[in-house]
Every structure is written in C-alpha cells, then in structure tokens.
Amino acid sequence: MSFLLKAGLVYTGTREIEDGWVHVRHGVILEVGSGPPPEAGEVVAEPNCVAMPGLVNAHDHMYQWATRGYAPDGDLFSWLRALYPVWARLDAGTARIAARAAMARLLLSGCTLSTDHHYVFPHGRPGIFEALVESARELGLRFHPCRGSMSLGESKGGLPPDSVVEDEELILADTEAMIKRFHDPSTGSMCRVAVAPCSPFSVTPELMRESAALARRHGARLHTHLAETLDEERFCIERFGRRPLELMEDLGWTGDDVWYAHGIHLDDAEVGRVAASRTGVAHCPSSNMRLGAGVCRIEDLVRAGARVGLGVDGAASNEDSNLAMEAHQALLLARVSKASPQALDARAAWRMATAGGAECLGRDDCGTLEAGKCADIACFRIDDLAHAGIQDLLAGLALAPPARAETVVVNGKVVVRGGRLLTGDEDQIARDIAAESKRLREPE
16 A cells, blocks of 8 residues: 655755655655645645655664753763763663653654664663664664673773673674674665764773674674764873874774764864765764763865764753754754854755765665655644744744654654654653653662
C-alpha cells in the first residue's frame, strides 16, 4: 500500500514546492511533485504545514535525560566531575527510561534519524546498549547508536573516576559484539552502529588506534568529542604534546568515515584540514552555550567545504532535545559570532539539520526528499500564533522555532500526528523519567 503526504509547502532540501506532495511505498519515496497527486492507499493532508526532510541529530547522550539540571553553572570539566558519580549508578533500566524520553522528544521535534554516543558502562550492569537499540525500535526512530568507551581513569591521569572506566580489551570485544549483533549497513537501514571512544581525556591513544582499526574492519563509522573546550586543548598539549586535532591526525582519526562532536577550538589551518579530509563536525549550539564552551566556526567550516550537522548533545547540558531549536540557535549564534546577519541564513541552517547531519552519519539515503530516498518527513505548522503571517515560511520556522512537529513520518510510517506521539504514551514516558531522575538524586 502506498502513502501520500500533501503539504502547503514541500521543501525537498533544494526545491520549494507549493501545494506539493510526497508519494511513498515500502518506506521509500517514489516521487515528489505538485498538481494532481497519484492514487494512494493512505493520504495525510497538511495544507497548513511545511513538509521537509526529517531532521537528523548528529550528536547526543540519551542516558543524560535522567540527570538534567545538574551543575547549572559549571563548565565542562566541573560539570563532568559533578555528574560522573551519578552516572556510575546507571543500569539498563535507567538507560531504557532515559532513551525513551530522549527519543520521544526528538521525534516530537521532527527528528527522524538520531545517533546516541553512549560511553558509560558501569561494572556489572549488562544490557545497557541493548536497551538503547530496543527503545529506538519500539518508538520507530531510525537509529545510529555509538558504542562509546572510557578507559583512562583518574589513577592514570584521566578525568573520569576509575569506577566508570572499562578494561580496553573488554571494550573492544563488546564493541565488536554489538556491531555483529546490530549493525545493518544496507540502504534504508534502521540501525547502524558506530565506534566512539569518548574523548582525548578519557581514553588512551592505544584505544583510539585499536577502535579505529576495529571500526574499519567492519565498515562502521568513527565518532568522538574533539576541541570542545580550552581545558581539553591544554590537557592534550600537556599530556601528548599535540593540539586535539593534531592528536587525532596522528591516531588515524580523520577521514570521511569520522565525525567529531563540537569542533569549537580549531584554528584557521585546522578548519582547512578538517574540510580537506572530509571529516564531519556535529555542531551543538545550545550545549556549547549552556557550558560556556565557545562557538563552533560553522561559517568557516561550511565555506571550506566541511560536512557540518547539528546535534542536541546530552540533555544534562541541554535540558531539551528539540532539534528544530538547534537550527534556530545555530542561525543566531553564527550571526552574533561573526557580527553579521549574513553569516548564516535559514536554508543553510535547515540544511545542517537535515542533509548535513546525514552526511556526518554516512547516510546518502536520508536528508533530502527525493525519489529513491528514505521516506523520513517532518511537517511543521505555519498557521499557528508563532508563525501565522510570516511570508518566508522557512525563515519563519528557523527564526521562531516550532515547539513540536505536527506530523512526523519515519520509514514511511506516521509516528507523530497532530503533535502527539503515536508509538508511545508521552505522559507515561514523562512520569517514568521523573521517577527515575528522583531515584538517582537520592543517596544510595
């Protein structure tokens, strides 16, 4: 049975089609057009909406939904030190509750494809990674979970306490097991696994090298935090005699199968090297502002030809996971950092939130609305109080970010309709995360 979505404006990523439609069968777009639509078994009409490619979240830590609001005035390192002891109590139940909350909020914000960089695996707590994959499957989110890791504890000069780091041989063995179990590289895949040591201050160079080799043996992508703060830069220079990007280059962590989270503190030459190597950057504006980390040079990166996507980052440093809001924040932050309203426009911001994120995640089948691409679509109202009367609809949605999407389609299936989640009980998910957050705040 085919599916037809009609909208007042269809934005494909390159074209803007008034009174357009998207025709779908078996989770794949058959045709995008205007005028008399083809016959379809199911029709969803959204005449007061803009339909655009489903948004792509290029960086997140979903378990952090259970620890929002901690260290509200801390920088990255002090924030991490406050939260590591709480995260040490994480188990599969917590991961599942937090992931369902994060994924529900992402779907409601128009996100159809998300990664999740999970790097906290407390000793003796099995089933955490599996809980993440199962949650995405239940809610209908296209998912790229990253098997993250931390191995450099305080006793060895790292930042995290020893209680939350793992043995490197066990990390590599479990990472390979998760790839073999869950990684689907096929076109239209709903789940792909990436390999993601956490950061230069929480893993050893040896683990970075071995992780890269493991990922490339299996055709998986590589992800890590990089150049997020000046503290990280000082750590790398003092410990390794290298700036963060230089360290990654030495370790084989550049290329079109790699994407970094943040990439804030890059100099002019490094911006050029990131672009030339086809390495991706996930820009997380709200989190960067919340932690006072700095401003990613997205205008310079884009002009140099780099792949740039958007991420909400973990909810403990961005207490909401509204990806449409990140397009808004990226737009304004770029303009204030360059003191120019021409630094970034709305369509460039939406490109980062869609095709740019898909490029970071290595998806050539997502990110635009075209025949043969995955049927992942987000519809946003433009007749509500926030947007009614704005002539440039795409600019209006970026300048006044929608609180939630009206309709969301993932893999040809409607998962949000009328602004409500169809694949889970939003109110119950909220009650569950409130209870779990309270439990974690209580002393053991």
